[in-house]
Amino acid sequence: MIDELQAHLDGRWAAVRNTARELLDDPRLEPALGTLDEQRARTFDRLRLLAEAGVSRLGFPKQYGGLDDLGGSITGFEMLALGDLSLLVKAGVQFGLFGGAILHLGTSPHRERYLEDVMSVALPGCFAMTETGHGSDVAALRTTATYDAAAQEFVITTPDDDARKDYIGNAARDGRAAVVFAQLITGGETQGVHAFVVPIRRSDGSPADGVRIEDCGPKAGLNGVDNGRLWFDGVRIPRENLLNRYGDVAPDGTYSTPIENPTRRFFTMLGTLIQGRVSVAGGAASATKVALAIAVRYAEVRRQFGAPGRDGEIVLLDYLAHQRRLLPALARTYALHFAQGGLVGALHDDFADDDRRRPLEARAAAIKAATTWHATATIQACREACGGAGYLTENQFARLKADTDVFTTFEGDNTVLLQLVGKELLGAYRSQFGELDWLGTIRFVAEQATATVIEHTAAHRIIQRLLDAAPGPDADLRDRAWHVELFEWRERHLLDTVARRLRRAADSDDPFATFNATQDHLLCAARAHADRLLLEAFLAGVDSAPDGTKPLLDGVCDLFVLSTVEAERAWFIEHGRLSTQRSKAVITQVDALCAELRPHASTLVDGFGIPDACITAPIART
């Protein structure tokens, strides 16, 4: 059963997962301890080990020495996250962000010149986008790259401290170059944010001329990663260092671009970097699985308090309150796993096609926000469920908590991401993603007469069949057709009503006030969208499961659905979709599902196929 379950969860990139499992068993990859310097040094050494093992080549094209396996690359990253997260993030910065920017924003000469050295770590690099003053609103970055036609060079300048590059991984210690995002200025005109390859250190490790580097110092976690700050004081780089796929400057300073609209151009550039966001979601899911595995194993053996009519003391997982802490979270982790698998598959298949890739951006944003918040909440719940033992570093939660905490922030702050999702759902996406500010969005929505269209991302045939069944309001609580209809209705209703509010306010004197008043409503819609994506992915996951695992997965899906309905039941009642009687029945059904799944809790965490080397907590080995 466990093998069958694991094989199903492993899915399309099972081979990559198994290779990663072997790699994770290598003692040389164990988490680095010690001082900040020691952790950083060992993380850098291990980054080279990953490169030697070929992990770095998965996501790059064959013609540059890669393996042309984008899905494998993201899946491998997800698996690495079962181990040390500093190493994971260091690898993500080097291969995913630095390498990814050169691959996607550059052209052949850049790829030929840099990619081999990126994959081998001969050229450690940074992704220098975020500035102290601008983390979320990156179109407003203030670093400048001014073209000097006489010298055929760009001059990179940090105008003030607010525009220094900040939180840049690989910058404080190891980076030799950086892809720097800056406002391109030529002939006195600003053309918006573009990316440039800028050397930041000499071969002896000292800062390059005009570059100032500062250490961000210790962080809550991920201390194997050397985050730093960068200032550029008129740093000159050759014209060719502009990553010129989406905008180029001729020797005489003439600017040219395949995408005339500057906002659309910038968001197209960002869109090619989607891999980072998807990878963070996968990493967060893996950390969550490790935490759940430890907490469930401990809860299976740890006893506390005797009970009348029972011999001995009660095992923690036999308590309803304990089941409720762990099992709904476990069920949602399954939903997220299937959603991530579907997203990675779609990205792998459709990456090269702009029109097909673009809708994946919002899906990636929704899943990233859902998974990383789930990680924060679940790892915390697992720590508490293990009591004082959970607080000891040896039992892993300390690192899991500290290292994953920033996942809700980096690669897109979750709240900002959900707003992007909301905008897309309002219909503004299809043609104009990213182009509309709030005023534009409000006007766009005001002009649309049509109601929201729900586009299914998976399990289309099944969903249609279920919707055709048209379950009534008294359907059995475990009727899947009712689940699907309920989740869809919630999303559609939230969107329709927020659109109506925006339409009413289209002529407001204060568009910000309008946006602000509807902000929470829009975020709710985006969360409802994420839940619906998860349900669809879970349906597809159950449908394709081996027969022996189907009944169990069906029960887990029920728990995911009904614990979600339970959490949102106020909204469903308020909108006439649940009677109060039925709402109470949902609570009782969640209790019943916890009891039903409790005997399978160990199987469910074993199905993740976490290598023994990644579960070092003594409390999980009793």
Add this chain to the structure above:
Amino acid sequence: MIDELQAHLDGRWAAVRNTARELLDDPRLEPALGTLDEQRARTFDRLRLLAEAGVSRLGFPKQYGGLDDLGGSITGFEMLALGDLSLLVKAGVQFGLFGGAILHLGTSPHRERYLEDVMSVALPGCFAMTETGHGSDVAALRTTATYDAAAQEFVITTPDDDARKDYIGNAARDGRAAVVFAQLITGGETQGVHAFVVPIRRSDGSPADGVRIEDCGPKAGLNGVDNGRLWFDGVRIPRENLLNRYGDVAPDGTYSTPIENPTRRFFTMLGTLIQGRVSVAGGAASATKVALAIAVRYAEVRRQFGAPGRDGEIVLLDYLAHQRRLLPALARTYALHFAQGGLVGALHDDFADDDRRRPLEARAAAIKAATTWHATATIQACREACGGAGYLTENQFARLKADTDVFTTFEGDNTVLLQLVGKELLGAYRSQFGELDWLGTIRFVAEQATATVIEHTAAHRIIQRLLDAAPGPDADLRDRAWHVELFEWRERHLLDTVARRLRRAADSDDPFATFNATQDHLLCAARAHADRLLLEAFLAGVDSAPDGTKPLLDGVCDLFVLSTVEAERAWFIEHGRLSTQRSKAVITQVDALCAELRPHASTLVDGFGIPDACITAPIART
């Protein structure tokens, strides 16, 4: 306004608070950095500084060199928590737990022999209760203390690894003695758990004969505290080392006690140690205040994204979503502050009177659980609200998060505490607190015919007046009478219904199954009780406030109430206490209150009177 507000919040022990503020400005008390050993060494040194400053004397009787100011002692502890939490916990172990056990469980000879050395730290000590196998169910501890009448000694023995003392603060490095909780056996009979003073180290620091000490190693936080494990292999201590206030052994081995019932005796002993639990709540509240102060100050200056119709970029705290992250949490922090103040005052006044102290135990448990969970959630929300900057160690959240994480676990696991609260609310408390196992509780409840009685802990006169007003279901949402009635009704209804379920199941074949099926229901009742305590305390806090601060505090109280109702609105609708229309109006009203209080956010955090030395985060100083 800020001064007036601070004076009101400072309350009865304002002088102690001001002394603590001066102390916190002493650079020698700054948090310890460096290796584990360095952190521990500096924390121990700082513990002596606290002793020199006289902080340790507050809570002890004058006749032993103390200052006889229990309330001042707990308030001082709360204030210290604005600074380094390792130092706080180290002090709590030494003065509160070790010293408190000697004071409350021992008799005059013990107090005379030990207390001066406890207060001066000449005798660093441990509180060795928790065992690896028993953390919550401490009546089932398995360490034994067997009386040897011939030698007039107790023999302390750890039967196996499961019974080793675990997570014991001060054990790994500094403790010279420990108050050890063990099953007292004399004349072949076990008399239940008692406390014994056991030397654990020689003057040269090496372990005493028969004592084995192991280091628990690094923890998620609080690494200035040296937690360790202790094994006792037939360690002999004089008969007089039994802390014999609640049970004594004569030279010939005869056992005597003022409390015949062994369960009641043990829970009376535990009850005298209530100070620890109350102190942890105060500490958690202080850490929450620091986090909120940083997040609010940052949100007042940090800008992100421009908006149509507005100049420049928008300040974070102007976004509704950001207000909703911080302001309801700030309002609840005010409620907890007033509840803590009321509890400390009651404890100070009533400690010596067993009958008056006993009801405070459940109140302390409810407030401890509420405050520490609130701390975990709020500090996390504040970190996220500060984005990547919040993740840097220099901005304080890393330590605040890591150090407070275990507060939900130590001094009573929150879930276990809420069960105790639930039992008390069921009426089992008054005469028999702690004596009833679940079977006993179920039977006890079954025999009670009467409905639940709500006992007001504060603001009695005001509450009665409000209840007499009998607001209808259509009362204004900010009608305080409606608030009070709603909170009381929720608690009473949850209790009445859980009692009914227990009554129905009184003759069940499987009492554990009955208990388990109602566990979540009971925990809900305990949470409702905590919310009602907070509301009462807030009412008293508004009532006694200077006129200039009343309107503001009234608004904060509204936000506390309505954000609580919003979070629990599903339950209120399900139980016919909110129409769906009114429920939606509550959400809108919370939005409106956020907008109303937003201009006062800085005033509200400044009112906490946190010394500048405790807010070192650069992002809070911009």
